[in-house]
Amino acid sequence: MKKVLIPTKLESIAANTLKAAGYEIIQEADTPLEEQIKQHPDTTALIVRSEKVTPEIMDALLNLKVVIRAGAGYDNIDIVHARKKNIDVMNTPGANSNAVAEEVIAMILAYYRHIVDADNTTRQGLWEKKRYMGSELTKKTVGIVGLGNIGRLIVKRLQGFEPTLLGYDHFLARQRAINIGVTPTSLEEIFEQADIITLHVPGGPSTKGMVGADLLGRMKNGSVLINCSRYGVVDEEALAALKAEGRKIAYLTDVHPKDAAGDKPSAAVADLLLPHLGANTIEANAKAARRAAEQMIAYFDEGNTSCVVNGESPTGLNPAHLHLTMMLGTFARIAGEGKPIRRIDCTFYGDLRTYRKWFTPKILEGVLPHAEKGLMPEAAEESLREHGIVFKAREPMDDKPYEDSITLDLTTEVDGEPVTTSVRGVVTEGIPMISRINTFHGLYSDMRGNTLVLRYKDRPGVIALIGSTLASAGINIDNIVAPIDHACGEAMALIKTNKPVTDEQVAEISKGIDALSAFAVSL
Numbered sequence: 001m002k003k004v005l006i007p008t009k010l011e012s013i014a015a016n017t018l019k020a021a022g023y024e025i026i027q028e029a030d031t032p033l034e035e036q037i038k039q040h041p042d043t044t045a046l047i048v049r050s051e052k053v054t055p056e057i058m059d060a061l062l063n064l065k066v067v068i069r070a071g072a073g074y075d076n077i078d079i080v081h082a083r084k085k086n087i088d089v090m091n092t093p094g095a096n097s098n099a100v101a102e103e104v105i106a107m108i109l110a111y112y113r114h115i116v117d118a119d120n121t122t123r124q125g126l127w128e129k130k131r132y133m134g135s136e137l138t139k140k141t142v143g144i145v146g147l148g149n150i151g152r153l154i155v156k157r158l159q160g161f162e163p164t165l166l167g168y169d170h171f172l173a174r175q176r177a178i179n180i181g182v183t184p185t186s187l188e189e190i191f192e193q194a195d196i197i198t199l200h201v202p203g204g205p206s207t208k209g210m211v212g213a214d215l216l217g218r219m220k221n222g223s224v225l226i227n228c229s230r231y232g233v234v235d236e237e238a239l240a241a242l243k244a245e246g247r248k249i250a251y252l253t254d255v256h257p258k259d260a261a262g263d264k265p266s267a268a269v270a271d272l273l274l275p276h277l278g279a280n281t282i283e284a285n286a287k288a289a290r291r292a293a294e295q296m297i298a299y300f301d302e303g304n305t306s307c308v309v310n311g312e313s314p315t316g317l318n319p320a321h322l323h324l325t326m327m328l329g330t331f332a333r334i335a336g337e338g339k340p341i342r343r344i345d346c347t348f349y350g351d352l353r354t355y356r357k358w359f360t361p362k363i364l365e366g367v368l369p370h371a372e373k374g375l376m377p378e379a380a381e382e383s384l385r386e387h388g389i390v391f392k393a394r395e396p397m398d399d400k401p402y403e404d405s406i407t408l409d410l411t412t413e414v415d416g417e418p419v420t421t422s423v424r425g426v427v428t429e430g431i432p433m434i435s436r437i438n439t440f441h442g443l444y445s446d447m448r449g450n451t452l453v454l455r456y457k458d459r460p461g462v463i464a465l466i467g468s469t470l471a472s473a474g475i476n477i478d479n480i481v482a483p484i485d486h487a488c489g490e491a492m493a494l495i496k497t498n499k500p501v502t503d504e505q506v507a508e509i510s511k512g513i514d515a516l517s518a519f520a521v522s523l
């Protein structure tokens with residue numbers, strides 16, 4: 001019988017559903033998880049809320065197969081360590097979004113109408129009507145940062161207040177944001193224009209300090225910043241400094257470094273401070289509990305991993321090929337000069353064709369470096385779609401003798417016209433090599449390190465010119481390949497250098513040799 005530990009206050013429907021399906025359930029909310037695992041070292045699965053699931057806990061549970069976070073954010077679980085131990089981690093996406101969306105509206109109204117203070121002072125016998133002059137939410141400009149499950153619901157729940165809605169989500173295509181009902185707006189403009197800004201991005205390294213001195217400094221006097229995402233997303237020291245200078249920014253927060261009693265680092269800077277109440281409704285708790293139980297049953301009974309957030313590639317796939325794909329994506333993006341990407345077509349030759357779906361997260365990583373990393377293939381494909389990128393993994397043509405190689409064609413839009421950069425790569429002796437760029441074949445250049453890429457009309461003396469410009473900048477050439485496309489009389493030089501070549505140096509060399517295209521890549 002599979003033993004499931006639920007070391008948290010989670011609605012009994014989770015335990016009941018699992019018991020009915022034949023699981024053994026230990027639910028104990030008041031004993032730390034560290035203690036409970038000593039009594040239950042044979043635990044197969046965990047369902048947690050904000051409890052930390054550390055490497056030590058995973059190492060101690062030798063039978064642990066899956067950890068389910070009954071909620072959205074899973075930054076309390078070390079998902080990388082979990083992967084190493086072959087433990088799947090899931091969340092229950094969307095289960096508590098409505099609770100947070102409603103909390104945000106409650107916070108705004110409570111702050112605007114001084115509800116908390118007014119209740120306190122009225123109970124004390126005071127009558128401070130003049131002091132508690134309020135503001136109205138109706139027709140305010142609200143900036144929503146993070147348009148996932150919660151951000152999108154806030155859009156809906158705010159509708160009655162006739163707001164102007166600005167939105168930012170760097171994984172969401174412009175048109176999708178418009179369809180959701182917000183005006184896609186840069187972070188800088190949101191912070192400059194909004195009366196209320198509410199944050200709904202995940203926590204962790206990718207968003208740590210995301211709202212720092214620069215953005216905070218752009219906020220209007222009298223504006224409100226709400227943090228129901230995670231502690232660390234807002235640089236509270238920078239906020240405190242601005243407030244000390246007399247800037248009138250209200251800060252309403254629900255999130256803390258630790259979910260526990262004790263001093264709160266945000267207390268001095270916050271105008272409203274809640275004990276992580278976002279998901280704390282009867283409805284959200286029940287929904288997350290039911291989902292957690294259903295997901296666990298589907299996981300063990302049917303092998304359903306659709307909510308796994310730390311998926312890995314299958315055995316048999318050489319990680320070097322995954323890395324190569326990311327490098328090809330990066331290379332093509334830089335060659336495409338950062339123009340909007342519209343389409344990516346890939347062909348995986350040889351044995352790689354069997355694994356093609358597993359390359360999607362790496363393609364995403366290469367072409368959209370700010371996109372979420374470590375996504376499952378389906379989620380990566382969805383992310384590409386949301387960015388307005390059509391992605392196709394083509395069937396390889398059997399007459400092409402490319403063995404285990406990868407072709408990536410990246411199409412950008414330049415002045416309304418499609419422009420495609422095509423790159424092909426292989427792994428040789430464990431080294432990721434680029435073998436073709438557009439019509440320039442036979443490159444076989446190591447993709448690691450610094451590469452200067454120049455296309456020019458073929459003529460004698462060009463390499464010498466490049467060499468002398470690099471030398472005068474103190475840059476050494478480690479290797480050069482410079483094949484010629486005789487059909488068009490052009491050459492493509494891939495020059496490996498001991499240091500990165502700066503944009504200014506690229507421009508100087510490009511001018512000196514009258515290059516048709518020039519860029520530098522450091523991988």
Ligand SMILES: NC(=O)C1=CN([C@@H]2O[C@H](COP(=O)(O)OP(=O)(O)OC[C@H]3O[C@@H](n4cnc5c(N)ncnc54)[C@H](O)[C@@H]3O)[C@@H](O)[C@H]2O)C=CC1
Nearest residue numbers: 072073146147148149150169170171201202228229278279
């Ligand atoms: N206060 C509370 O009780 C609760 C807090 N949360 C927090 O809220 C977060 C969001 O929850 P959901 O909306 O359910 O998650 P979600 O995954 O549906 O949405 C997150 C959105 O943030 C976007 N995003 C990620 N990084 C970004 C960045 N650097 N810049 C702009 N956008 C970025 C993603 O594209 C995605 O659309 C959770 O990760 C969790 O940390 C969630 C539930 C309850």
Ligand SMILES: O=C(O)CCC(=O)C(=O)O
Nearest residue numbers: 049050071072073279280
């Ligand atoms: O379970 C809770 O109360 C915390 C919810 C939360 O922060 C999340 O789901 O990310």
